[in-house]
Amino acid sequence: MRQRIVRLILVTLYMMLFTLPAFAADTNFGQRVSGMxxxxxxxxxxxxxxxxxxxxxxxxxxxxxxxxxxxxxxxxxxxxxxxxxxxxxxxxxxxxxxxxxxxxxxxxxxxxxxxxxxxxxxxxxxxxxxxxxxxxxxxxxxxxxxxxxxxxxxxxxxxxxxxxxxxxxxxKPTKPSTKPSQKPESKPETKPQDDVDGELAGITGLRGRKITIDPGHGGSDSGAIGPTGVMEKSVTLRVAQELKRLLVAEGATVYMTRDTDTEVSPKGADASDIEELQARCDIPNQNGSDIFVSIHMDSFTNGAAKGTTGYYYSLGSKRSRDLADKIRAGVIDQLGTQSRGTQSSNFYVVKHTDMPATLVEVAFISNPSEERLMNSEAGIKKAAQGIADGIADFFG
The missing domain is CATH 2.60.40.3500 (Immunoglobulin-like)
Known part of the structure; x- marks a missing residue:
């Protein structure tokens, strides 16, 4: 009998110990919103x-x-x-x-x-x-x-x-409160300490999110080249820079794998393909990014090929597929390009990143009309806005 009483006391203490934090969180939430x-x-x-x-x-x-x-x-x-x-x-x-x-x-x-x-x-x-x-x-x-x-x-x-x-x-139009003051190398904003605060602090928005943007190719690697000589590496960098501007204006902390026409690996042009790709993956993995977005332009021998495709790792998480799908849809909504669907892949950069990741083929640089679109200022801005919309939908 005495042993049963002791066991009951221990169980009661155990339950109290593990329910107090939840009670405290509920109390904190109630206090926080009571006057709101x-x-x-x-x-x-x-x-x-x-x-x-x-x-x-x-x-x-x-x-x-x-x-x-x-x-x-x-x-x-x-x-x-x-x-x-x-x-x-x-x-x-x-x-x-x-x-x-x-x-x-x-x-x-x-x-x-x-x-x-x-x-x-x-x-x-x-x-x-x-x-x-x-x-x-x-x-x-x-x-x-x-x-x-x-x-x-x-x-x-x-x-x-x-x-x-x-x-x-x-x-009266004013400057937004989230002016782009953050830099990739700066420390991201401190996230709330508990789940309740996290829910309230912007789980539906971009403020405080850490996002790595990867402009495909660069330096000695031009990527695909269009009919009039427009290079994929130049288009992807222009889209990435505009996308960074949009995301920072919404309060996100943005990391770029490259800001200029260069390789990402410290070895530069001497790096192997794997070393270059791994260097791109190391950046989001080390800074703890919430998502990774690699921007590319598609190409095919037949100049009639056209459209936008979203890719995710075939054995990756459902969140990667969701990210790829939403960004593809956002780009199509802005550019009016044909949808080529959201497809699984084994691309290195989406396979070796630790967070939801996607590679988006914005349009076909081998298609004369899409090359012309993506070499225009309007096309660059629309593509960037489409990716930003997809990211906002993913977090929303």
Whole structure:
């Protein structure tokens, strides 16, 4: 009997020991969000002259709006807020005014909404509403607003709403708060210490993510060469540099396997193929990158071959396939290239990296029209934006 009592006491102590951390985490989460607004819904509706996006919260909120270019995006930050776990994070709109919208926990205190605009940086209006069935609402109107006013039609109470304070100071385009100040060699931002904070700190966004970009070929290795002499190594570097700019602007820490027209291995042109490829893998493996993206241009003897392909290691994780698929889709969405699918491969750089990895063949440099596209500034920017969109979707 005495032994049974002792065993019961030991089991009780054991259970208390291993449930206290979880209890503490729940308590910490409750304390963290107790004074914050919960973003509970995003509603989208399109009229003849505009698309309206309404952000619902369980209490009154403030906001800060800014416009970003290339491509045109409307960014709205809601401070002192957190996202309901039930809320869908991405909203394909596909109206003639808006491409898509996504919402993310930008940092532990800020919810960010990003809307891709098809009508230019100035053709939008942002304002808050008080009263009605929802305690806090922020409204984003995008479209032809020349004859519009804040007396809007969607989801408003029948009574005239209280006029919202002027938002001119906040809707004036400003520089984004995540200006590209990080450098590859700098230390990444410290991640939250527990799982609960990690959820809140931006698991749906790019802020704090570590990403390695690998521009294919370089130095003595030109890669494929197009009909007019455009070299693969030059196109991949230009796309990678623009992609780095986009990702850093969104708060990511970016590492490049090369920043110039050079080999990656310390042996330079004397390195074997394996030594050069391993040097590219060593960079993300050593810096603990979250993902690895290798950028290439495809080539074939038949100049009619065209399109975009995503590759992942055949025996790798499902996350690598997901990354490859999303980046391929993002590039196709931006460039309008033909989809050649997401395929398994045994490429060295996706096989010998320790994180989700993909090699994307953006387009065929051997195809005259795709060579011309990828040698243009517009093509470079669209390709980079497509890869960035795919990365954002992967983390979203």
């Amino acid at each position: 607004a919960e973003v509970t819904g995003v509603r989208v509706s399109t009229e003849a002259n505009k698309t309206r996006i309404v952000i619902d919260a369980n209490k009154e909120v403030t906001y800060k709006a800014m416009s970003l270019g290339e491509p045109d995006r409307l960014v709205v930050d809601i401070p002192n807020a957190w996202i309901s776990p039930k809320l869908k994070k991405e909203f394909p709109v596909n109206s003639r005014f808006v491409g898509k919208a996504r919402v993310a926990q930008f940092n532990p205190q800020t919810v960010r909404i990003v809307v891709e605009s098809k009508v230019g940086k100035q053709n939008h209006k942002v304002f808050s509403l008080k009263g009605g069935p929802v305690a806090g609402r922020v409204v984003l109107d995008i479209g032809d607003l020349s004859g519009d006013s804040s007396g809007t039609k969607i989801d408003l109470p029948k009574t005239k709403p209280t006029p919202a304070p002027s938002t001119k100071p906040t809707t």
